[in-house]
Amino acid sequence: MGVGRRMKKQGPPEPLSEEHFANLKRKKGIPVDDTPAETAPHKKRRTIAAKKPEKNTKAAASAKLAARHANGSKKTAGASNNGVKSSKTKSKKAPAPESDSDEMMDDEFDVDASDLDDVIGSDDEMKLGSDFLGSDDDDDDDDSVYDSDQDAAASGKKEKFVFSDDEDEDEEDREEKLTAANIEGLSRKLDQQLAEEAEENEAEMRDDAMQTNIDGDKPQIFGDEEEEDDLAAKTKNLLAPDLQMLRTRITETIRVLEDFAELGEEGRDRSEYTNQLLKDFCAYYGYNEFLAEKLMNLFPPKEAFAFFEANESARPVVIRTNTLRTHRRDLAQALINRGVTLEPVGKWSKVGLQVFDSNVPLGATPEYLAGHYILQAASSFLPVMALCPQENERCLDMASAPGGKTTHMAALMKNTGVIFANDPSKARAKGLIGNIHRLGVRNTIVCNYDAREFPRVMGGFDRVLLDAPCSGTGVIAKDPSVKTNRDEKDFQQLPHLQKQLLLAAIDSVDHASKTGGYLVYSTCSVAVEENEQVVAYALSRRPNVRLVETGLPFGKEGFTSFMGKKFHPSLKMTRRYYPHLYNVDGFFVAKFQKIGPTPGNAVLANGKKDKDVTRNRDDVEGTVVDKTPIKTEKEEEEVDEFGGFDEQEDADYIERAKRNAMRRRGLDPKALKKGEKKEKKAQEPAEEKEAEKQEEKVEKKTETKPQEKAEKKAEAKPKEKSKKAKEVAKEEVKEVAPEKASKETSKEKPKEKKKDKVKTKK
Numbered sequence: 001m002g003v004g005r006r007m008k009k010q011g012p013p014e015p016l017s018e019e020h021f022a023n024l025k026r027k028k029g030i031p032v033d034d035t036p037a038e039t040a041p042h043k044k045r046r047t048i049a050a051k052k053p054e055k056n057t058k059a060a061a062s063a064k065l066a067a068r069h070a071n072g073s074k075k076t077a078g079a080s081n082n083g084v085k086s087s088k089t090k091s092k093k094a095p096a097p098e099s100d101s102d103e104m105m106d107d108e109f110d111v112d113a114s115d116l117d118d119v120i121g122s123d124d125e126m127k128l129g130s131d132f133l134g135s136d137d138d139d140d141d142d143d144s145v146y147d148s149d150q151d152a153a154a155s156g157k158k159e160k161f162v163f164s165d166d167e168d169e170d171e172e173d174r175e176e177k178l179t180a181a182n183i184e185g186l187s188r189k190l191d192q193q194l195a196e197e198a199e200e201n202e203a204e205m206r207d208d209a210m211q212t213n214i215d216g217d218k219p220q221i222f223g224d225e226e227e228e229d230d231l232a233a234k235t236k237n238l239l240a241p242d243l244q245m246l247r248t249r250i251t252e253t254i255r256v257l258e259d260f261a262e263l264g265e266e267g268r269d270r271s272e273y274t275n276q277l278l279k280d281f282c283a284y285y286g287y288n289e290f291l292a293e294k295l296m297n298l299f300p301p302k303e304a305f306a307f308f309e310a311n312e313s314a315r316p317v318v319i320r321t322n323t324l325r326t327h328r329r330d331l332a333q334a335l336i337n338r339g340v341t342l343e344p345v346g347k348w349s350k351v352g353l354q355v356f357d358s359n360v361p362l363g364a365t366p367e368y369l370a371g372h373y374i375l376q377a378a379s380s381f382l383p384v385m386a387l388c389p390q391e392n393e394r395c396l397d398m399a400s401a402p403g404g405k406t407t408h409m410a411a412l413m414k415n416t417g418v419i420f421a422n423d424p425s426k427a428r429a430k431g432l433i434g435n436i437h438r439l440g441v442r443n444t445i446v447c448n449y450d451a452r453e454f455p456r457v458m459g460g461f462d463r464v465l466l467d468a469p470c471s472g473t474g475v476i477a478k479d480p481s482v483k484t485n486r487d488e489k490d491f492q493q494l495p496h497l498q499k500q501l502l503l504a505a506i507d508s509v510d511h512a513s514k515t516g517g518y519l520v521y522s523t524c525s526v527a528v529e530e531n532e533q534v535v536a537y538a539l540s541r542r543p544n545v546r547l548v549e550t551g552l553p554f555g556k557e558g559f560t561s562f563m564g565k566k567f568h569p570s571l572k573m574t575r576r577y578y579p580h581l582y583n584v585d586g587f588f589v590a591k592f593q594k595i596g597p598t599p600g601n602a603v604l605a606n607g608k609k610d611k612d613v614t615r616n617r618d619d620v621e622g623t624v625v626d627k628t629p630i631k632t633e634k635e636e637e638e639v640d641e642f643g644g645f646d647e648q649e650d651a652d653y654i655e656r657a658k659r660n661a662m663r664r665r666g667l668d669p670k671a672l673k674k675g676e677k678k679e680k681k682a683q684e685p686a687e688e689k690e691a692e693k694q695e696e697k698v699e700k701k702t703e704t705k706p707q708e709k710a711e712k713k714a715e716a717k718p719k720e721k722s723k724k725a726k727e728v729a730k731e732e733v734k735e736v737a738p739e740k741a742s743k744e745t746s747k748e749k750p751k752e753k754k755k756d757k758v759k760t761k762k
């Protein structure tokens with residue numbers, strides 16, 4: 001597990017078949033043995049006799065541990081060309097800085113020139129080809145098609161065999177073949193690696209099973225007390241041999257938990273094993289117990305092991321083609337020419353390219369600087385794909401920095417319509433603005449609010465994306481500090497914020513949009529508290545939304561029940577992504593459709609006054625009947641924080657903006673106050689004089705035209721009267737139809753507010 005994950009394809013695992021390999025062989029003119037080859041005995045399979053001493057010697061254990069941390073070095077150490085490189089030690093190439101698995105990636109794709117030159121030549125094309133041809137098979141008797149270095153050498157065809165066997169082909173054709181070969185070759189290599197990995201995992205489990213089944217005994221998970229203390233002390237010091245023992249115990253405990261009736265020790269219950277497993281996971285992977293338990297609870301024991309293991313290796317490097325500037329094929333070609341080894345990320349995306357190796361820094365190529373691509377995790381494509389923004393729509397990205405998803409939205413919208421890209425963090429907004437410019441996005445307005453304010457800022461969006469701030473439990477491979485940093489408080493505060501944001505997002509969608517009326521909620525967390533629970537909360541507080549299918553081609557269904565909690569069955573339509581299943585970051589995606597206006601007195605984004613909303617979710621599939629009692633205008637005013645216009649708040653904004661503008665110009669903002677005071681003082685006498693003059697004028701007029709005055713008074717009276725009459729009539733209407741009246745007021749208020757805020761912002 002965890003071996004070569006950066007090489008593994010992202011998305012749904014593809015089925016492997018012998019026929020597939022045989023076809024590949026036939027294509028390349030390699031003889032195929034039509035009788036299905038028996039699976040070669042796995043290189044990792046050990047005999048019991050061989051395994052025993054390994055377990056008992058420190059050196060052997062360290063070696064196995066080192067192997068684990070090098071992500072399966074057993075495989076890579078022998079990653080050679082069927083004997084050609086059998087004595088090759090690990091690569092000398094400097095490991096990439098990210099992680100162990102980066103090292104691993106370099107190792108696997110490192111083309112050791114001295115080893116390969118004699119087989120494949122040394123020009124660039126050749127070098128590139130060597131990557132695709134596969135170089136990591138170690139068994140002499142392995143007739144795998146990928147191991148074509150040897151075949152190439154033997155046949156004397158070398159690399160031409162891969163790229164071109166026709167010297168007269170024009171340049172364009174050759175280039176196309178180059179790309180095809182690059183991608184095809186990598187595909188083969190990946191398929192091979194997948195097969196190997198699967199086999200290796202199985203063998204490992206078999207080994208462990210064999211080991212623990214020596215003499216047919218039940219696994220001994222719990223030793224005597226003294227022994228346990230010793231292990232605990234050593235574990236504390238993280239001594240390598242103990243890590244090896246821990247790993248063994250983990251696999252044994254999992255085996256027992258999977259077949260508790262048969263393998264459980266008498267007198268011990270399941271929870272003892274589960275607790276032991278939890279402790280071992282914490283010790284082995286370095287999680288705090290709180291988080292480890294939370295994550296472990298998401299899966300059956302064996303899958304939890306796979307999840308923790310997957311968090312130990314980095315996900316593949318992926319770039320998203322910016323279709324506002326280029327096409328994926330052109331980009332792939334340009335990068336291949338620079339020595340980047342890549343292939344399409346998977347059938348599910350038309351814009352992603354998975355990068356395996358690069359001779360150049362991907363964040364500084366001319367193509368990068370020209371905005372032809374952005375470095376973006378594959379999982380980050382998913383929320384935007386689910387949102388599916390259309391041309392000429394009005395969209396909102398509520399938490400947008402640094403803009404990976406905003407710019408993806410802009411590309412899907414072909415730079416038409418408008419996107420409001422919001423983020424309250426000014427520092428992060430700089431990255432957002434940078435990306436918008438670099439990628440040539442021209443339909444986006446950046447704003448800087450706490451998104452909980454959003455229905456007040458503006459609403460009526462065709463589509464809204466809320467890629468919410470979260471605990472990051474899906475991206476532990478990227479940020480291992482999450483393992484120890486997250487505690488109970490985070491899983492109370494973050495969901496609270498997420499719920500508020502989600503309500504604000506819902507309220508910002510135009511339910512009557514002709515093209516949309518959709519909202520996508522996503523997080524890079526796998527915690528139920530931040531996902532299903534937040535969605536369930538929103539469903540209960542907003543009867544005017546329902547969940548719809550995300551339309552995503554893969555992903556696990558969201559939970560409809562979890563640890564005794566039951567969620568609405570429609571939660572099945574949400575999607576979960578895990579690193580161990582799809583080789584992408586852990587992610588969650590939910591898509592809502594807004595099917596009616598938000599009731600004026602519904603729970604507010606700030607969480608206040610949520611008692612009155614009817615919690616009727618039986619209507620989820622059909623038309624929503626809003627049973628919320630409509631309040632009187634006065635009651636609504638008390639509750640509706642979106643309504644009203646806070647003049648003081650606005651004045652503060654203006655004041656702050658003035659001060660900031662002065663600071664930007666290098667002026668002292670205090671001078672503004674002094675200046676204002678002086679101005680005021682100077683104005684006061686002038687104003688007084690002006691007022692006196694006016695008064696005099698009025699008096700004169702009154703004196704000269706008393707008749708006129710009388711006439712005007714007479715005219716004014718009927719006007720006042722009719723005003724009063726209108727008010728009375730209005731009151732009457734309200735009494736007759738209070739619902740309509742209060743609805744209208746609640747509709748109008750946000751609009752008023754909207755205008756005011758936009759003005760202020762300008």
Ligand SMILES: C[S@@+](CC[C@H](N)C(=O)[O-])C[C@H]1O[C@@H](n2cnc3c(N)ncnc32)[C@H](O)[C@@H]1O
Pocket residue numbers: 380398399400401402403404405406422423424425428449450451452467468469470501
């Ligand atoms: C997961 S990141 C967004 C990543 C972004 N969507 C992208 O694809 O590049 C979450 C963002 O939420 C922002 N955030 C935090 N609190 C927020 C709030 N109250 N309102 C809106 N955004 C918030 C953070 O500044 C952060 O940039």
